[in-house]
Amino acid sequence: MDTTKATPLVEVRGLVNRFGTQTIHENLDLDIKAGEILGVVGGSGTGKSVLLRSIVGLRRPNAGSVKVFGQDLQTLPETQRSQYERRFGVLFQQGALFSSLTVTENVALPLIEHAGLSRDDAEHLASIKLALAGLPPGAGDKYPSELSGGMVKRAALARALALDPDILFLDEPTAGLDPIGAAAFDQLIKTLRDALGLSVFLVTHDLDTLYAICDRIAVLSNRKVLVADTLERVAATDNAWIQDYFHGPRGRAAAFSAHSSAPGELQS
Numbered sequence: 008m009d010t011t012k013a014t015p016l017v018e019v020r021g022l023v024n025r026f027g028t029q030t031i032h033e034n035l036d037l038d039i040k041a042g043e044i045l046g047v048v049g050g051s052g053t054g055k056s057v058l059l060r061s062i063v064g065l066r067r068p069n070a071g072s073v074k075v076f077g078q079d080l081q082t083l084p085e086t087q088r089s090q091y092e093r094r095f096g097v098l099f100q101q102g103a104l105f106s107s108l109t110v111t112e113n114v115a116l117p118l119i120e121h122a123g124l125s126r127d128d129a130e131h132l133a134s135i136k137l138a139l140a141g142l143p144p145g146a147g148d149k150y151p152s153e154l155s156g157g158m159v160k161r162a163a164l165a166r167a168l169a170l171d172p173d174i175l176f177l178d179e180p181t182a183g184l185d186p187i188g189a190a191a192f193d194q195l196i197k198t199l200r201d202a203l204g205l206s207v208f209l210v211t212h213d214l215d216t217l218y219a220i221c222d223r224i225a226v227l228s229n230r231k232v233l234v235a236d237t238l239e240r241v242a243a244t245d246n247a248w249i250q251d252y253f254h255g256p257r258g259r260a261a262a263f264s265a266h267s268s269a270p271g272e273l274q275s
C-alpha cells in the first residue's frame with residue numbers, strides 16, 4: 008500500500024534506553040504510519056523488543072519522546088495515558104496467555120477488566136475475536152497447554168485484538184512456527200490490517216514475512232534506526248549487516264520465493 012502520504016500515528020524522537028552502563032538506544036527516531044505494516048529488524052540484542060516496550064508504555068525510556076496520535080504519552084497523567092495505551096494491541100513473543108484460564112477466558116479478561124463488560128458479553132465477544140484470528144470452534148474451551156504453537160499464537164492475537172486496537176504490536180509472531188503455519192499467520196495479519204484498518208509494528212527475524220506483508224522495514228543498528236524504507240531501498244543500503252541479511256543465502260531464498268509467487272516484485 009502507499010504509505011508515503013500517511014500521517015504518522017506514532018512518532019518516536021530522540022529515544023534513549025540504558026540498562027546500567029549498557030546503552031541500547033541513543034537518539035533513536037522512528038515513525039509508525041497509519042495503515043502500514045512496519046517490519047522491525049536488526050541483529051540479536053539491538054533492542055527491538057525494548058523499543059516495542061518503550062512505545063507501548065511497558066518501559067519508561069531514559070530520554071526522548073513517544074507521541075501517539077500527536078500526544079506525548081510521557082507527559083500525560085496515568086489515567087489518560089492508559090486510555091491511549093488501550094489503543095494498542097500487543098502480542099508478546101511467548102503469547103503470554105494465562106495457563107489457568109481457558110482460551111475464551113483469556114480473551115474475555117481485558118473486555119471485563121478494561122471495557123467493563125459482563126462475563127457473558129465478554130465471552131461472546133471473545134468467541135468472535137477467536138474466529139477472527141482463525142481459530143476453529145471449540146478451541147476457546149481449551150487451555151493454552153492443549154493448543155499447538157500456531158493456535159497459541161492465534162489465541163494471543165485474538166486477545167491482542169480484544170479491545171479493537173488501532174495499532175497492533177507483534178514481537179516475532181512467526182518464531183517457532185513451521186513455514187506453512189508462518190505463511191498462514193503472515194496472511195492473517197495482512198487480512199486483518201486490510202479489513203480492520205490497523206497499523207502494525209512487527210518485530211521479526213523472518214525474511215519471508217518481510218517480503219510477504221511489510222510495507223516498510225526499519226533496521227536497528229548501532230543504537231539507532233539505520234534506515235526505514237521500502238524493502239527495495241532497505242535491501243540496497245550500503246551496510247554490512249543489511250547486505251548479509253538480505254543478500255545472504257536465506258535472503259536470496261526469501262526473495263526468490265516472493266518473486267516466484269508474485270511476479271514483478273523485488274528481485275535479488
Ligand SMILES: Nc1ncnc2c1ncn2[C@@H]1O[C@H](COP(=O)(O)OP(=O)(O)OP(=O)(O)O)[C@@H](O)[C@H]1O
Pocket residue numbers: 026031049050051052053054055056057058
Ligand atoms: N530488563 C532488562 N534488564 C537489563 N538488560 C535488558 C533488559 N531488557 C533487555 N535488556 C538488554 O537490552 C538489549 C536489547 O534487548 P532486546 O530484547 O530488545 O533485543 P532484541 O533486538 O529484541 O533481541 P532478539 O532479536 O535476540 O530478541 C539486550 O542486550 C538485553 O540483554
